[in-house]
Amino acid sequence: MPSVLCSVATRGRYHTTLPLVLSAIMNQTRKVDKLIIYDDNDEPKDVRQEYLYKHFFQMLDIKGVAWEWLFAQKKGQHHIHQMANMRGFDWVWRVDDDAIPESNVLENLLKYAKDDVGAVGGSVLTPPQNEKNNATGTIDRIDSEPNIQWGQIDGVKEVEHLHCTFLYRSGVHDYNLGLSRVAHREETLFTFGLHQKGYKILVVPNAVTWHLKNPEGGIRSETKQEMFEHDEQIFRNVLRFRADTIVVLNCGLGDHIVFSHVLPSIRNPVVFSCYPEIVPGGSIAEAQHLFGDIYQYNIYARMDGWKWKDSLESAFRKMYT
Amino acid sequence: MIIISPYAKALLSKKQNPKNYPYWKELISQITEPIIQVGIEGEEQLVPDFRKNLPISELRGLLQECRTWISCDSFFQHLGWDENKPGIVLWSVSDPLIFGHPENTNLLKDRSKIAKNQFLWWEFVEHKSDLFVEPKEILVHLNKE
Numbered sequence: 001m002p003s004v005l006c007s008v009a010t011r012g013r014y015h016t017t018l019p020l021v022l023s024a025i026m027n028q029t030r031k032v033d034k035l036i037i038y039d040d041n042d043e044p045k046d047v048r049q050e051y052l053y054k055h056f057f058q059m060l061d062i063k064g065v066a067w068e069w070l071f072a073q074k075k076g077q078h079h080i081h082q083m084a085n086m087r088g089f090d091w092v093w094r095v096d097d098d099a100i101p102e103s104n105v106l107e108n109l110l111k112y113a114k115d116d117v118g119a120v121g122g123s124v125l126t127p128p129q130n131e132k133n134n135a136t137g138t139i140d141r142i143d144s145e146p147n148i149q150w151g152q153i154d155g156v157k158e159v160e161h162l163h164c165t166f167l168y169r170s171g172v173h174d175y176n177l178g179l180s181r182v183a184h185r186e187e188t189l190f191t192f193g194l195h196q197k198g199y200k201i202l203v204v205p206n207a208v209t210w211h212l213k214n215p216e217g218g219i220r221s222e223t224k225q226e227m228f229e230h231d232e233q234i235f236r237n238v239l240r241f242r243a244d245t246i247v248v249l250n251c252g253l254g255d256h257i258v259f260s261h262v263l264p265s266i267r268n269p270v271v272f273s274c275y276p277e278i279v280p281g282g283s284i285a286e287a288q289h290l291f292g293d294i295y296q297y298n299i300y301a302r303m304d305g306w307k308w309k310d311s312l313e314s315a316f317r318k319m320y321t
Numbered sequence: 322m323i324i325i326s327p328y329a330k331a332l333l334s335k336k337q338n339p340k341n342y343p344y345w346k347e348l349i350s351q352i353t354e355p356i357i358q359v360g361i362e363g364e365e366q367l368v369p370d371f372r373k374n375l376p377i378s379e380l381r382g383l384l385q386e387c388r389t390w391i392s393c394d395s396f397f398q399h400l401g402w403d404e405n406k407p408g409i410v411l412w413s414v415s416d417p418l419i420f421g422h423p424e425n426t427n428l429l430k431d432r433s434k435i436a437k438n439q440f441l442w443w444e445f446v447e448h449k450s451d452l453f454v455e456p457k458e459i460l461v462h463l464n465k466e
Binding site (some may be wrong): 258 | 378
């Protein structure tokens with residue numbers, strides 16, 4: 001049976017929707033193997049002695065569900081999701097702190113979590129919304145149609161991106177850590193990245209999550225316009241280069257030499273390089289302009305995150321092929 | 322002729338790079354073949370023929386001319402590998418299974434002493450001479466190359 005980590009990123013909702021969400025997770029027909037609450041509050045609390053949470057944690061213990069409450073770094077939910085992504089579970093079920101899954105959601109999502117699948121999502125409905133829509137879920141139509149998950153889903157359908165809450169195969173694709181704290185489009189970029197890696201992205205029926213869109217709090221409770229604009233620019237550039245593999249070699253001369261052996265295996269590479277005499281390409285400054293923070297391309301940071309033991313060449317292959 | 326590439330990239334802190342081999346002079350004194358040292362301006366000259374700041378194309382040319390080469394864990398070991406010219410790499414704290422190439426002769430004295438985190442800056446790792454193999458061990462391999 002595959003292992004499932006449930007991750008909940010929370011901010012400003014200790015006493016509103018978060019308890020409802022945690023209760024819904026605890027009462028799933030298929031229990032999660034672990035629940036991690038990533039607390040991204042500006043003033044985080046130790047809630048273990050609060051009546052509600054104390055009993056909630058005791059109930060998790062009684063049900064045999066491992067749990068952790070981690071204080072996050074206030075860098076945005078994409079950093080939180082990446083931490084969950086790297087925890088070594090087979091699948092991660094990400095649930096927003098105002099999204100209340102019906103009791104059968106995880107069980108039904110997992111029915112479709114086959115070897116060739118990267119992510120599975122169900123309906124994400126905000127009351128009174130309860131109708132089917134005719135969206136395609138393709139990235140080309142993201143500006144012209146509602147999200148397919150915003151309607152009832154009456155059959156399994158392959159799409160190219162997902163929204164809000166879904167189950168995903170962990171450790172095979174990384175979140176874009178170049179986004180701002182608001183992490184606008186983070187889940188679209190992530191699931192589209194899984195799609196680009198050749199995994200199926202599915203929406204499936206009988207997996208309804210009620211998204212209350214609590215106006216108070218929320219992991220995205222930032223209002224700075226420039227953050228959204230920054231993230232939108234990254235998103236648009238990712239779409240612009242979507243037929244290509246973006247390669248940013250912000251590393252040493254020897255690393256470039258090793259990478260040059262991987263380059264022929266990369267699909268449509270668009271390279272930005274420190275040593276164009278070894279690996280021709282655009283400049284690192286150009287990459288920064290296009291994609292924001294390019295730390296996500298730091299091969300050493302990635303190997304550290306992967307707890308890498310294999311060769312540098314294999315690490316480049318994992319990253320780019 | 323053999324090439325030596327003695328030094329890894331200088332650290333910003335000016336401390337000695339923990340990957341730099343400490344016994345070059347002793348080793349060189351026991352090599353009878355002509356030696357060309359390659360490196361950059363500012364590095365200590367160890368042999369009469371020290372060629373500084375060569376472009377990559379000239380380094381590739383030298384690699385094709387040499388019998389073999391000896392290097393610490395620096396870009397040069399990758400260049401030798403890229404040129405299909407096996408050489409000897411002298412390791413200490415970095416992991417040859419990650420950063421090395423099996424085509425080269427990778428001399429690591431004690432695997433249990435490599436740095437726990439291989440992916441941080443080497444600025445934070447202390448240079449320790451006793452982590453490197455002795456020159457006599459290198460000579461054994463040099464004569465086999």
